[in-house]
Amino acid sequence: MWAMLHATVHIACLCAAWCRTCDAYAPVLQQVAAQLVADGLRLQVSWIDIEDEAELMGDLDVETFPTLVVADAKQVRFAGPVTPEPDTLLRLLRALVVQAAPGEIWPAVPAAVEQFAGRLRQRVAPA
Secondary structure: OOOOOOOOEEEEEEEOOOOHHHHHHHHHHHHHHHHHHHOOOOEEEEEEEOOOOHHHHOOOOOOOOOEEEEEOOOOEEEEEEOOOOHHHHHHHHHHHHHOOOOOOOOOOOOHHHHHHHHHHHHHHOOO
């Protein structure tokens, strides 16, 4: 049904320990990611508390929680807040990962988001 991805797609959920919406989002993200992985997608999911991970965050300023950053090996595909609803998240990730055309060019994001994605890729790269 879905084409197997050859490259890993990184999904970072940017949250804060005090955010109750983020608490509700954690199981939703886990459920949707597990479903996509079971369907053959290669995902690297990171749950990042922005206050505990200041070095990783760099100059990236998060104003709305939770915020997702979805990036492949070359570029950021999405950066923005997402409501904690499984259907919404599943539709978004399918559009970004499954239904995307090979070599698709994504809208530009601020430099701080690209820099964050670069640090995230390095952090989770195999040793």
